[in-house]
Amino acid sequence: MTILRTNNLTMRFGGLTAVSDLTIEVPRGGIVGLIGPNGAGKTTVFNMITGVYKPTSGNIIFDNKDISRMEPHVITRNGIARTFQNIRLFKDLSVLDNVMIANHLRLDSNFFSAVARTPGYRQKEEGIRKKSLELLDEVGLLEFKDAKSTSLPYGQQRKLEIARALATDPKMLLLDEPAAGMNPQESIELMAFVKEVRDKFDLSILMIEHHMQVIMGVCEHIYVLDYGLKIAEGNPGVIQNDPKVIEAYLGVEE
Amino acid sequence: MSINTFFQHLSNGLALGSLYALIAIGYTMVYGILRLINFAHGEIFMISTYVVFYGVSMFYLPWWVSILVAILITGLLGIIVERAAYRPLRNSPRISVMISAIGASYLIQNLAIVIFGGRPKSFPIPDYFNTVIQVQGVSVPIVNFFIPVITLVALVVLIYIVEKTKTGMAMRAVSRDYETARLMGISVDNIVSITFGLGSMMAAIGGVMWGLKYPNLIPLIGTMPGLKAFIAAVIGGIGNIKGAVLGGFLLGMTEIMIIASLPDVTGYRDAFAFILLIGILIYKPSGLLGQDIGEKV
């Protein structure tokens, strides 16, 4: 039932403990939220799950496999895709190329047949193009396929990042503040979009978010971090009424 | 190796190490502030030796006056290079700045060929420095004592400036955090100029003493010592003045000692430094005295 589980995950940078003894679980098909004030260690958790950082101690089990010491690209290959807090698109490339590149890991043509454009390779490339166009269509970016990725408005760039992540054929999606910089209308659309993506692609989702409305609206289970420690967990109703959360999170912000 | 020749090599290694250290300081100070390899630094060093040469042979200045002039002109040249080649690119990708640095280096080198000519010139050496003294049966040229002593004096002055003066404090602030320093009201541009000036003056002191030890001047003499001093800075931990000094001495000593004990590999002399560089970059890129800085995702 559980697709992702971290066991006593700890990350230290020199003397600073960014994440301490964290155990969380994401059920298969679930949408789970990770919240907490700035600097609570949320993105560090993402970076450990995706292999950017190697945890100081503890481990990460994904799909019954220990992924905690794997290289980032191997983890992606195993089925975890992510977006970034500060959008990291391939800036100078087109919208379509951004998505097509994310298919490269599943391409089983070797270098020589790719450069020689053998019939076998061409067929695969055509398949990738079709799949990428479909993905763009689904996130509503098809009309911009030839535009430079950075020419899109901010909200669309976030959607492109999600489409690009989906192109790697993930089992699980990590969204790092997908609603950042969106207006209330866009945020509401995003909530529907996240659920839709989950159902259509049969995904499990772990997301970091600051917009309480979004988090409470889509997440079935929420973990709250403060100073690298888990201070609460539960469904949205429980979290909203937890005095610790109000003190640590809302109390700080308001 | 007899004990006599060992001490001879030791004094040579100490002298060469001092020279590397003095040049390395310029690289490390500039890198500390701008995260930039000042490729033209070796050429700036080369210019200082020619200034002394022309000061003495063309303008008939006393030797020590030529040296003061050389230190000043070289410092000024460092400042000019920064203004012309680096400042316009302050916000450009690092690769662009590096290409400009390579361009500046070739420009100065070839200007030197055009102005000074490619034929070797002989660095003016007062007779006093040609003396060889005997210490317990070991004969050591007097410059081998002179160089480390002057280096030490220059270092003490520099470290005093960086650690005890207000300007030095501003330099350290800028190298720690450029933007914050600016917000604190520090004129970053001035500090960068002072850094280039000081680094170049150190190179000039090194240049003068280089001339005393290796008096054959051609416009290409800056390239190799420049590269090696940069390597010394990396070995010590780039951005760290004491590291540059340590790296300089280590490199100078290693070069002299390897050649002395393994005469067969003399031809590979210029490769040692690069092998050392690559080893350090692979196993400890932050250098001996540097700190690790990871990328923020």
Next chain:
Amino acid sequence: MIDKKNLIRFGLILILILILTILNTTMGKYEIRVLNLAGIYIILGLSLNVINGFTGLFSLGHAGFMAIGAYTSSLLTMSALQKESNFFAEPIVPWLANVQIGFLPALLMGGIIAAILGALIAAPILKLTDDYLAIATLGFSEIIRVIFTNTQSLTNGALGIKGLTRFTTIHYTWGIAILTVLFMFSLRRSSYGKALMAIREDQTAAEAMGIDLFKHKLLAFTIGSFFAGIGGGLLAHLMGTIDPLMFRFLLTFNVLLIVVLGGIGSITGTAISAVVVTVMLEWLRFLDGVIDLGFMTIQGIPGLRMVLFSLLLMMVIIFKQKGLMGRDEITLDSLGGFLGRFKKKEA
């Protein structure tokens, strides 16, 4: 549609070949040599462009890879007699003394050995970034040069190799240059090429998209050093003489100048800039030597030529950082507009 475009491309290449053939038969020896050099610099520029332009890795080790290609191919094309007369200071290693193969296979071997050594050299330093990678590659290139200066029985050391048969002709230089251009376009269009560009744009994101950074960076270096090795071999058999001093950093500087001027990342830009820079480098040679105006001679000033070129490099990087073409290309579509107007005028 695609077939028609390919047909036009094919036609354009034929026209280029025709022009080259005419030039080859009508021009003097010196001009043909410059034309050959231009072809070689196209190959060299494009090979550096794969590493610096496509993948965004700053390599300054090109001269080293060229040296490997030049020496490998030279040692393979030389006859036993040529080797004997060259290696008078110390005889050549016995296993090489009697080996002699054709020019084309020798060039290919030069490229392959350069590619293998390029990959071996790059592997341990690929995780370095920006200027650290640059300085490490520069270091390797210098190490290669020092080794070649000292391995007397393999490379003839500082004496160099003289009297190579001048196999390099327009057919080889421009033939390989055209193939290289086609290869580069095909590479960039392929999934692998796009993966390289993804690394250039954002290494962290590329890795998160499942791209194996090590494997792809290594690929870029291998391709780059392969073509650099081929270019080195062509250069050796054009000059007829090689020695370790030829492969100083200055050679890398020339190639870098071409890529920066043409627009880092642009294939057509690099190719055009290779021709322009080569012709200018040769044409401006008079600055360094004696200028004979018929009625009087002016003593040239050595170094002035490189003063101009370093100034040019700095001006481009400071005032027009994107070079001639940026990352854009001259394509059939962009040519189409131009030719379309031309046709209307004719009609």
